[in-house]
Amino acid sequence: MMHTSELQWTAQEQSIAKAAFDRAYQREIQALVQLVRDQAGSIAGTDDVWRLHDFLSARRHELDGKYDERESALLFVFADLLKAGWLSLDDLNGLDALKLSKITALTRLM
């Protein structure tokens, strides 16, 4: 069990974290937008339109849960986003070495 709540975040690190967080969210949303635009062209009937709605409901629920801005959750959120490819380590450049090593360790556990 990692005691992530004991980590201190400097103002600069908070700013880096916020920027990385927002960047990942925007990237993921843009991919979703592209998917919806692609799918919309093939919507033809009742099933298709409700399938699109189900899909958006599930993605929204997932994204609401995943993008947890609490400091105690940030290492896990970043590990998840690195693993999924929405962030690279470059996006986290400027966080202290301990946080970065915890994040990469978490990534390997996922």
Added chain:
Amino acid sequence: MMHTSELQWTAQEQSIAKAAFDRAYQREIQALVQLVRDQAGSIAGTDDVWRLHDFLSARRHELDGKYDERESALLFVFADLLKAGWLSLDDLNGLDALKLSKITALTRLM
């Protein structure tokens, strides 16, 4: 208060009602499909994609409530669909005169 539950529906009338009901639903869904296809092209960001989701949630909820197949609700459903233009009186051709007059009376009250 109309005692619509006391009306008898013959097998032929049930069949006419079912066909009209399904036709109206298909027309309304096709209009929705067209709207979604038109809107999808202008989806660009976070707000747009969740706005589309909100819109589909509201429409689905509305349609689920509106298309009530219970016999006791049918006159109201048909009046509503006539009023909104999803059905014409031609679609209800074959229902007995009493039901048709109740439906048109309801339409005027809406």
